[in-house]
Amino acid sequence: SAVISQKPSRDICQRGTSLTIQCQVDSQVTMMFWYRQQPGQSLTLIATANQGSEATYESGFVIDKFPISRPNLTFSTLTVSNMSPEDSSIYLCSVENRVEETQYFGPGTRLLVL
Amino acid sequence: AQSVAQPEDQVNVAEGNPLTVKCTYSVSGNPYLFWYVQYPNRGLQFLLKYITGDNLVKGSYGFEAEFNKSQTSFHLKKPSALVSDSALYFCAVRVDSNYQLIWGAGTKLIIKP
Numbered sequence: 001s002a003v004i005s006q007k008p009s010r011d012i013c014q015r016g017t018s019l020t021i022q023c024q025v026d027s028q029v030t031m032m033f034w035y036r037q038q039p040g041q042s043l044t045l046i047a048t049a050n051q052g053s054e055a056t057y058e059s060g061f062v063i064d065k066f067p068i069s070r071p072n073l074t075f076s077t078l079t080v081s082n083m084s085p086e087d088s089s090i091y092l093c094s095v096e097n098r099v100e101e102t103q104y105f106g107p108g109t110r111l112l113v114l
Numbered sequence: 115a116q117s118v119a120q121p122e123d124q125v126n127v128a129e130g131n132p133l134t135v136k137c138t139y140s141v142s143g144n145p146y147l148f149w150y151v152q153y154p155n156r157g158l159q160f161l162l163k164y165i166t167g168d169n170l171v172k173g174s175y176g177f178e179a180e181f182n183k184s185q186t187s188f189h190l191k192k193p194s195a196l197v198s199d200s201a202l203y204f205c206a207v208r209v210d211s212n213y214q215l216i217w218g219a220g221t222k223l224i225i226k227p
Contacts, residue, residue, distance in 0.1 A: 001160070031213055040202065042217045043158075092157060096213050101146065101165060103215060107157040 004106035020079045023093035028073035031096035083113045116141045120218035135190040137205030147188040152202040195225045
């Protein structure tokens with residue numbers, strides 16, 4: 001498995017501002033993923049972030065709105081830019097353990113935009 | 115299109131009774147099947163998976179699931195439910211070496227004392 005931490009765990013932000021979410025893993029991983037989840041609902045993949053390459057964004061998500069950094073094999077950040085109330089959600093990072101062929105998730109960041 | 119269905123939004127079970135949370139899938143290729151659990155205000159926790167081998171897989175907290183290829187199902191089961199099993203359960207599938215997961219809508223499991 002993997003131990004994954006996210007910062008902040010929650011935040012309340014004003015519209016028009018930006019928030020950067022950090023994801024730290026206790027081991028080196030090639031593949032990291034960023035998801036969005038409305039409370040009680042399913043997960044929506046925002047992007048796949050592999051170290052050494054540009055993030056790959058899913059339909060409906062763009063780099064200008066959700067820039068991602070992946071500077072090394074244990075860390076990634078997701079920025080939610082120019083926030084609006086519609087961005088209020090839970091943001092989750094996950095990592096792929098290639099040996100176990102399993103994704104493991106961080107605890108999530110709960111974002112409320114006013 | 116590839117998809118995962120969890121036909122029940124909510125499942126109610128009395129404590130001590132067996133529980134089943136249903137999952138069916140539609141993919142082209144060999145499925146890798148997963149169950150995750152999400153407790154209130156928590157991230158997702160991996161429960162169990164099927165990739166190959168024995169169709170009955172056992173996971174954390176006494177849960178098990180059976181892969182049924184002909185019915186394209188991967189139902190989650192537990193012989194005796196606990197109140198602490200109350201949570202949101204997600205089924206997910208991916209195909210072969212494609213690492214992206216396709217997610218079900220989730221099933222809220224409520225165990226009543």
